[in-house]
Amino acid sequence: MFAYPKQAEFNRPVPKNKIYGYAKPSRSIRDRFVSQVREIVWKYKLAPETVNLPGKQAIHEIQVFAVVLKTGELAEDVLRTMDKAIPSLLFIELNNEGRVKFAAACKRPNEANSRKNVVEAYFETPWQPANHPRPTLPMALDLAGLYEQMLRQHMLASPMALVGRPGVLPQMKSQESVKAGGKVRRPTGDSGRHRRLEDLRNCNALEGSVCPAAPAGITTAAAGVDH
Numbered sequence: 001m002f003a004y005p006k007q008a009e010f011n012r013p014v015p016k017n018k019i020y021g022y023a024k025p026s027r028s029i030r031d032r033f034v035s036q037v038r039e040i041v042w043k044y045k046l047a048p049e050t051v052n053l054p055g056k057q058a059i060h061e062i063q064v065f066a067v068v069l070k071t072g073e074l075a076e077d078v079l080r081t082m083d084k085a086i087p088s089l090l091f092i093e094l095n096n097e098g099r100v101k102f103a104a105a106c107k108r109p110n111e112a113n114s115r116k117n118v119v120e121a122y123f124e125t126p127w128q129p130a131n132h133p134r135p136t137l138p139m140a141l142d143l144a145g146l147y148e149q150m151l152r153q154h155m156l157a158s159p160m161a162l163v164g165r166p167g168v169l170p171q172m173k174s175q176e177s178v179k180a181g182g183k184v185r186r187p188t189g190d191s192g193r194h195r196r197l198e199d200l201r202n203c204n205a206l207e208g209s210v211c212p213a214a215p216a217g218i219t220t221a222a223a224g225v226d227h
Contacts, residue, residue, distance in 0.1 A: 001091065001102040001125065001154055003134040004043075004064065008050040014040040014065070022085040025077075032075045039068040040082070043093065046137075046146065056142040061088045062150070069096040076122060079103055083119045089147050091154070100130045104154050123158035 016033050019025075019040070025033075044064035048054055055061075063086055067074070074094060083090050083105065092103045103124045110116040138149035 001093075001134065001157070002137050002150065004046070004137065005051060008044045008046055010042050010045040010063075012042040014042050016040065019082060019085040023081045025081045029075075029077050029081055032078050033081070036070055036074050036078060037067060038070050041066045041068075046143065048143070051137070051143075051146070053140060053146055054142050056144040059089065059142075059144045059147060062091070062143060062147055063088055064091045064093065066093045066095060069094055072096050072127075074103075079105075079122055080119055083107060083117070087117070091150065094124075095130065096127075098130050099127045100132075101125045101127045102154060102157075104151060106151060123155050125154070125157050 016030075016037065019033075020030060042063065043066040044050075046053075046062040046064070047060065065082060065086075067082075079092060082092065089107055090104070094101050094103060101124060103122050105122040106120040107117050108120070110118050135153075137146065138153060140146035140149055
C-alpha cells in the first residue's frame with residue numbers, strides 16, 4: 001500500500017508456532033496456516049524512532065507484516081489469528097507469484113476486557129503487480145494520526161470487505177452487497193465509499209482509543225526469538 005521509509009525496516013521472520021503460542025488457534029486454523037502460508041516476515045515497524053512521529057493515545061507502534069502465500073487464497077481466520085497475536089496495530093501485505101495485495105482491519109480495545117482487542121471487518125485491496133509504484137506515507141502529526149490516515153486510504157482502496165469468508169460479521173451481508181465470484185462484495189462507487197467511511201467513523205481510531213496499552217502478544221522486542 002505504501003512505500004515505507006528505509007529506517008522503518010524490521011525484517012524479522014515470524015515463526016508460525018510463535019503466533020500459535022499467543023493466539024491459541026484451533027487445529028483447523030493451524031492446518032490452514034500450514035496449507036496457505038509459506039512465510040511471515042515482520043517487515044516494518046513504524047515507531048517514533050523510525051518515522052520521527054510521537055506516540056499518542058496508547059499508540060506507540062504500527063506493524064507491517066509481509067505474508068508469502070502458497071496459493072492466492074488466505075482464510076480470514078488466519079488473518080485474525082495474526083492480529084490476535086500482535087498487540088499493536090497491524091497492516092498485512094499478501095504476496096503470491098509476483099503480485100501483492102493488502103489487508104487491514106480496525107483494531108480497538110475490548111470494553112469488557114482491557115487485555116484483549118476487538119478486530120473489526122477486514123478490508124482487502126485487489127491484486128496488483130508487486131513492483132507497482134506505491135505512495136509515500138500520508139502526512140500526520142503523530143502515530144495516532146498516521147494510523148487513521150493509513151487506514152482511511154486503505155479502506156478507500158479496498159473494493160470489498162471480506163464478508164464472503166468464514167467468521168465474517170453477519171450484519172455486513174446487506175441487500176446493498178453484490179455477490180460476485182462466490183464472495184459477497186460491498187457496493188463500489190460513491191455508495192460503497194460512503195459505507196466504508198462510515199465503518200471508519202464507527203471505529204474508535206478516530207477518537208484515539210484504538211488499542212489497549214499492554215495486552216499480551218508478540219512484540220518487536222521478542223520477535224525472532226526461538227526460531
